[in-house]
Amino acid sequence: MAFTLYSLIQAAILCVNAVAVLHEERFLSKIGWGVDQSVGGFGDEPGIKVQLMNLVRSVRTVMRGGCPLHVYTNWLV
Amino acid sequence: MRLRNSSMDGSDGSQLFEDTSRAGNQQAGPQAAGFPGQSLLSDPMSNLAMAYGSSLASQGREMVDKNLDRFIPISKLKYYFAVDTVYVGKKLGLLVFPYMHENWEVSYQQDTPVAPRFDVNAPDLYIPAMGFITYVLVAGLALGTQNRFSPELLGVQASSALVWLIMEVLAVLLSLYLVTVNTDLTTIDLLAFSGYKYVGMIVGVVAGLLFGKPAYYLSLLWCCVAIFVFMIRTLRLKLLSEAAAEGRLVRGARNQLRMYLTMSIAAAQPIFMYWLTYHLIR
Numbered sequence: 001m002a003f004t005l006y007s008l009i010q011a012a013i014l015c016v017n018a019v020a021v022l023h024e025e026r027f028l029s030k031i032g033w034g035v036d037q038s039v040g041g042f043g044d045e046p047g048i049k050v051q052l053m054n055l056v057r058s059v060r061t062v063m064r065g066g067c068p069l070h071v072y073t074n075w076l077v
Numbered sequence: 078m079r080l081r082n083s084s085m086d087g088s089d090g091s092q093l094f095e096d097t098s099r100a101g102n103q104q105a106g107p108q109a110a111g112f113p114g115q116s117l118l119s120d121p122m123s124n125l126a127m128a129y130g131s132s133l134a135s136q137g138r139e140m141v142d143k144n145l146d147r148f149i150p151i152s153k154l155k156y157y158f159a160v161d162t163v164y165v166g167k168k169l170g171l172l173v174f175p176y177m178h179e180n181w182e183v184s185y186q187q188d189t190p191v192a193p194r195f196d197v198n199a200p201d202l203y204i205p206a207m208g209f210i211t212y213v214l215v216a217g218l219a220l221g222t223q224n225r226f227s228p229e230l231l232g233v234q235a236s237s238a239l240v241w242l243i244m245e246v247l248a249v250l251l252s253l254y255l256v257t258v259n260t261d262l263t264t265i266d267l268l269a270f271s272g273y274k275y276v277g278m279i280v281g282v283v284a285g286l287l288f289g290k291p292a293y294y295l296s297l298l299w300c301c302v303a304i305f306v307f308m309i310r311t312l313r314l315k316l317l318s319e320a321a322a323e324g325r326l327v328r329g330a331r332n333q334l335r336m337y338l339t340m341s342i343a344a345a346q347p348i349f350m351y352w353l354t355y356h357l358i359r
Contacts, residue, residue: 004233004238048334051255 020063157202159192205226205272285358301347308343
C-alpha cells in the first residue's frame, strides 16, 4: 500500500473535521455523550468513555473558536 | 514527570558527547589570523566593520536557535544520539535475543535518565534512524533483484514506512491518553520503541534475499517473537504499576486495561513487520 505523507495529512484533516462537526444538542446528547453527562467521575478513575467525551469536546472547542493553546488549557482546568 | 530537559546540555555537554573540537580549533586559529590578516586588521575602519559583522552574525544565530528550539527540542534530541559502538552492539543483540537479559530498568542519575551510552536499557534514536534508512536501501535492493526497481520507488517505500510509523506513534499516544496512564514515556521514547522493529525487518529481508523464502519466514518469525518479548519486558516497567510489573497478579479493571494496552502495543510490532516486508520477497 503506497501511502504518502500527503495522504496522511489529508486523512488527518478529514478525521478532525469529522469530529468537529458532531453537533452537541442534536446528536451527542441523544447518544449519551453530551457535555452534561460527563461530570460523574471524581476520584482517580475517569474511565475511557469520559476521556473520549472530553477529547471530542476539546477538539470541537479548539476547532470552533480557533483559540490559542493557552486559552484552551485554561478552559480545561 | 521526569523530563530530559536542557539543563543537561550546558555543564555536562562533556558527559553526553566528548568534546573533540578544542584541539582542532587551537591549531587553526593563530595560523589563519597570521597569513591574510596583516593588511586587513591594521585598518581601524575594517576592524570596526568586522566586529560589527560578527556581533550581528552571533545575534542572528541566537535568534535562529531560540526559535528552532521552540518547535523541535534539539537539546532533548541530543540525549537520544549519545551512543557509542558498545551500546549499539549490545542493543542490537538485545533486539534479536532478549531472553537472557535480567535487569530491564533504566538507571537514573539524580532524577535525570542516564545517557544511552552508559545504560543498555535506555531508548535511543540512533538505531531507529539508521534502521529506517537501511530498510529503505534493502527494500530497493530487494526490488532490484526482481527487476521491479526504479528510483522513485525508494521514495515511495520511505514515505510509506514513515507514514505507518507516524500512525503507529499517534495510535499509541491516543491509547495512552484514553487509559490515563501516568508514565514518563515521552513522544520521542515512543518513536524510538516503534523504530526498533526495523532491525528485525532488515534481518528478515536480507535472509530472504540470500537464502530464499523459507529463510525469510523463519528469520521473520524469530525476530517477531524477539521484538514481542523485548517490547513487553520494556513497556511493563513503564506502563504498569509497581506491583504488577514485578509479576504479581493484581486485580482491578485498571491494571487489566494497562496489561491489555501493553500486549496490544507489543503485538502490533510483528504485524507491521510482516506488512512492510512481505511484498519485497516474492
